[in-house]
Amino acid sequence: MTEAPARRWRMPLLVRITLLLHAALLAAVIVRPGSWPWLLALLFANHAVLAAVGLWPRSTWLGQNYTRLPPAAAARREIALTIDDGPDPEVTPQVLDLLDRYNVKATFFCIGANAARHPELCRNMIARGHAIENHSQHHRHNFSLLGWAGIAREVQAGQDTLYAIAGRRPAFFRAPAGLRNPFLDPVLARLELRLVAWTRRGFDTRTTDPGLVKRRLMRDLKPGAILLMHDSNCARTAAGVPVILAALPDLLDAAAAAGLHFVTLSAAFHPTHHD
Numbered sequence: 001m002t003e004a005p006a007r008r009w010r011m012p013l014l015v016r017i018t019l020l021l022h023a024a025l026l027a028a029v030i031v032r033p034g035s036w037p038w039l040l041a042l043l044f045a046n047h048a049v050l051a052a053v054g055l056w057p058r059s060t061w062l063g064q065n066y067t068r069l070p071p072a073a074a075a076r077r078e079i080a081l082t083i084d085d086g087p088d089p090e091v092t093p094q095v096l097d098l099l100d101r102y103n104v105k106a107t108f109f110c111i112g113a114n115a116a117r118h119p120e121l122c123r124n125m126i127a128r129g130h131a132i133e134n135h136s137q138h139h140r141h142n143f144s145l146l147g148w149a150g151i152a153r154e155v156q157a158g159q160d161t162l163y164a165i166a167g168r169r170p171a172f173f174r175a176p177a178g179l180r181n182p183f184l185d186p187v188l189a190r191l192e193l194r195l196v197a198w199t200r201r202g203f204d205t206r207t208t209d210p211g212l213v214k215r216r217l218m219r220d221l222k223p224g225a226i227l228l229m230h231d232s233n234c235a236r237t238a239a240g241v242p243v244i245l246a247a248l249p250d251l252l253d254a255a256a257a258a259g260l261h262f263v264t265l266s267a268a269f270h271p272t273h274h275d
Contacts, residue, residue, distance in 0.1 A: 009189035014053065014061045015182050021046055050182060054144050057178025058197045063185025065195045067226065073268035074224030079260045080268055081106040082198065083244070084135055084174065085232035087114055087121035091242045092231045096128055098245065102252045104262040105129050109174045112137035112161035114232065119165045126166055131264035134158040134170040134193065144179035152187045159191060172196045172265050196265060201228040202247065208235050210246035217247075218254050226265075227251075 025039045053061040069080055083106055086092045092108075099106055108125055110132050115122050122132055136143060137157035146154065155173060163169045173193040175184065180195075188195055200221065202213035217227050235243045255262065 009186045012063050018046055054181045055179055062180060062182050065197055067197045068199055069224040069268040077223040077260055078263045078268055079225045080265055081227050081262050082109060083229050083231050084109045085230050086110055087118045088232035089118055092121050094245055095231050098248055104252055105264050107131045107133055107265045109133050109135035110162060111135050111139045112158040115165055116161050122165045131266050132162055132166050133172040134162060135174050136176055137161060139176045143176045144181050148183040151183050155187050155191060198228040199225040204235055204243045205230050205233050206235055208237055210237060210243050213243055213247040214250045217251055223260060
């Protein structure tokens with residue numbers, strides 16, 4: 001498959017500082033070998049900072065990361081509903097029917113392996129006007145601990161799987177659980193992908209109360225927000241209903257009452273293009 005030409009990767013300031021620090025520490029240990037305990041402590045502190053930043057999903061310290069829609073989209077009073085971890089053969093069809101009833105378009109960050117098992121669901125998303133984006137091939141729990149090659153394989157495999165099914169290469173990527181390390185940004189640059197986090201999340205993989213999920217998503221909700229929910233790995237209410245299905249109607253009603261309009265990420269970033 002032919003890849004889009006790579007965009008220029010700009011090394012983040014924190015990564016540049018890290019590389020300079022490593023060089024300085026190496027020089028220092030050569031000049032003063034006895035100082036190695038202090039130098040090792042500095043090295044450990046630097047890596048602790050990198051790890052902490054990687055555990056902060058909305059951080060931009062490791063590279064470009066969108067937590068809101070562009071200002072032009074906000075000016076149009078647009079918001080984005082993003083749905084992770086599917087497709088799921090039980091939940092996703094019900095989510096699609098619910099979105100149809102409200103005439104809402106969403107962005108589904110699909111796991112490549114799930115998409116490969118249920119390609120008809122992905123094609124159904126596209127047919128209904130939704131967008132499919134890359135959530136890695138396997139959603140590995142150790143994704144943020146992988147090296148450059150491991151991250152590249154996961155992201156590239158997700159691209160190839162979703163392209164083969166949907167006929168369009170994803171333009172956006174969301175890291176598993178939002179966690180990452182300094183190797184992710186150059187991989188995304190090479191593949192012409194934008195990293196997207198979120199403005200509000202409902203924690204609907206753990207919270208069984210749909211009202212609480214809705215309140216978290218609606219808290220101080222403003223135009224330009226990116227909302228995160230899940231159609232797979234989702235929690236269930238006491239009655240056994242997937243929380244996304246129980247919370248979505250009230251959320252969509254509240255957004256409409258506030259004069260907010262749901263759009264896909266690609267429509268927000270490229271309003272003259274169609275998914």
